[in-house]
Amino acid sequence: MRAMNFGRFALLALTVWLVTFAMPGMAQTTYEEQRISAAEVLDSPSQKFQLQALLGTKYSKFAANLTHLAIPTQLKTGGLYIEGWREGHGMKHSAALIIHPDGRLDAAYYDDDDGIVRYFSNYHATASQPALDQWARRLGPSIKRVVHEGLIPGTIRIPEPDRTLLQEPNDLQQDALRKIAEAIWGASIADGWNYNAAVGDLLSAATAAIAKCSRAFSLVPRPAGLVPGWLYLAENFLPWVDYILGVHQDRVYKTCVSAVALDFRSAVEIASLGL
Incomplete structure (x- = not known):
């Protein structure tokens, strides 16, 4: 029982x-x-x-x-x-x-x-x-x-979501997504990740979070609009890389990038490993 x-x-x-x-x-x-x-x-x-x-x-x-x-x-x-x-x-x-x-x-x-x-x-x-x-x-x-034996788990199972229909980025799109990740975390961290669709979607969400946090930042032009999902980000990565780097270098708004980097890193690493 x-x-x-x-x-x-x-x-x-x-x-x-x-x-x-x-x-x-x-x-x-x-x-x-x-x-x-x-x-x-x-x-x-x-x-x-x-x-x-x-x-x-x-x-x-x-x-x-x-x-x-x-x-x-x-x-x-x-x-x-x-x-x-x-x-x-x-x-x-x-x-x-x-x-x-x-x-x-x-x-x-x-x-x-x-x-x-x-x-x-x-x-x-x-x-x-x-x-x-x-x-x-x-x-x-x-x-x-430290292993705590605790209570014996039951046998209830929850079905896994179907991820087989996800379109995966090609080599050029993966390189584009990597540039976004490097702007947020730096090359030493970002170069070790696998840029699949799940990672790309998280990078899209992270970019949106940075844009929202730094909406009053104007020293670097912010690209107009940000469509959710990795495909838009891969096709429009250059202006977003410039914007993120500009925010990161600003004395006031750089915390927008560092806070998002902390919040999203574990999710990106787990998605990269396919766990």
Whole structure:
């Protein structure tokens, strides 16, 4: 009975997320709305109960490192990946979480004070989760893995969205998208990514977020209009690269680029890895 209740808690949280945001044919929402929904999942009494059972006395430290959420991501396995950090501290105090459809939980948090990533899992995990690995690689500390056996997960499954119909960028379009990413994150980070359609759509959303934040910036002409999706961005990348670089170099508006870079990085890396 406890296992079934555990699965139902996960099913409730993920059903709200998937039906609202991830299933094909549903109404499109902004990434900001997705972030708000992820915060509501974390704040729900059932999810708090499961995380408190998983993390025990470490829950308060974990929760304190999620006061600002990055753009959440639905993994191809059906799980919901949430990452964040302590407001005003960036990645020095950070945490990440995967809520699986069958009720399993993987969580981790990092504090720069001791330079250790602490992993928690409520099942007998035989390997770390790739989505958490990409988060930890950005931190670069020694890693201590802690496995919490917790409750036994149920067997409820949520169908994965169909991604087979996505048109993929060709080589020239990938190069164009890479230029956008380099303007936001720099070549040392952006050159290592795979520029598929999912990454391109995230770059389009990131560009729109920068444009909205810097709407009063006028030292570099802003291209007229921004059509959602990677195709428009790939075909019109040059003026947008110039605009993003201009914003990045401005003393007042450069935070528009740095904040978006933080918020979108994990989602882009997960999409690049095809997770």
